[in-house]
Amino acid sequence: MTxxxxxxxxxxxxxxxxxxxxxxPRTQEQADNATELLRRVNGLLAEYVASGGxxxxxxxxxxxxxxxxxxxxxxxxxxxxxxxxxxxSKHRKAQAVDVSDQAEGLDEWLSDKMxxxxxxxxxxxxVTITWCHLQSMPPGSGNRTYSI
Numbered sequence: 585m586t587x588x589x590x591x592x593x594x595x596x597x598x599x600x601x602x603x604x605x606x607x608x609p610r611t612q613e614q615a616d617n618a619t620e621l622l623r624r625v626n627g628l629l630a631e632y633v634a635s636g637g638x639x640x641x642x643x644x645x646x647x648x649x650x651x652x653x654x655x656x657x658x659x660x661x662x663x664x665x666x667x668x669x670x671x672x673s674k675h676r677k678a679q680a681v682d683v684s685d686q687a688e689g690l691d692e693w694l695s696d697k698m699x700x701x702x703x704x705x706x707x708x709x710x711v712t713i714t715w716c717h718l719q720s721m722p723p724g725s726g727n728r729t730y731s732i
Contacts, residue, residue, distance in 0.1 A: 598629045598639065603647040604660040604681065618661065618678035621720040625681055628694075628702040628718070637693055642684035642715075650682040650715035659684075659715065670732075680719035682712070690716045696728040705730065 604618050629648075633639060642659070645651040650659040658668035659682035662675040674680035685691055691709035694716065699706060707717035708731040723730045 598626045599648050599660075599681065599683070603645075603649055604678070606660070608661055608663055610661065610678065614661070614678040617720070621679055621681060621718075624702050624704050624720055625683065625718050628698065628704060629683070629690075631698070631702075632690055632693055635693065637689055638687070639690075640684045640686040642686075645684075648684050650684045674719040674721055677721075679721045680717060682715040682717050684714070685712075685716040686714050688713070699728040704728075707732065 599622050601615070601618060601622065604622060605615075610618075629639065639648055641648060642650050645659065652658070658666055658675070660675070661678050662668060662673060664676060666676070669675060675682075683690060688709065691706075691712070694706065694709075704718050704720060705722055705727070706712075706719070706729050708729060709716070711731065
């Protein structure tokens with residue numbers, strides 16, 4: 585890791601680049617995308633916690649990223665051969681993350697106004713039970729909260 589990357593990690597305490605990628609190979613474009621995504625997501629999470637929200641560590645990943653037991657951390661970055669999600673998933677471009685939300689507090693607190701403020705979009709909380717899917721690029725509909 586470069587000095588700049590380590591400084592970034594030290595300044596952002598919720599989801600780190602290491603949490604997001606693990607040991608998975610990535611391109612410079614994917615690393616840049618993830619840095620921007622996590623800057624936005626961590627800003628939103630800091631505001632959530634400051635308002636009284638409580639973050640939950642996912643018991644299977646040991647991080648604030650949601651994932652399946654025995655899985656390969658696919659709530660963060662997904663490799664091209666991942667069997668999780670859609671083939672064109674924003675996770676594969678390092679533009680999406682599934683934040684652990686065991687009590688659904690983040691989804692309940694989150695509004696389209698807050699998503700707009702932080703430059704984020706989310707998948708409908710009706711289909712993301714115990715996690716909150718956030719992405720930095722708009723879906724086809726352009727809606728801040730969308731359904732697949």
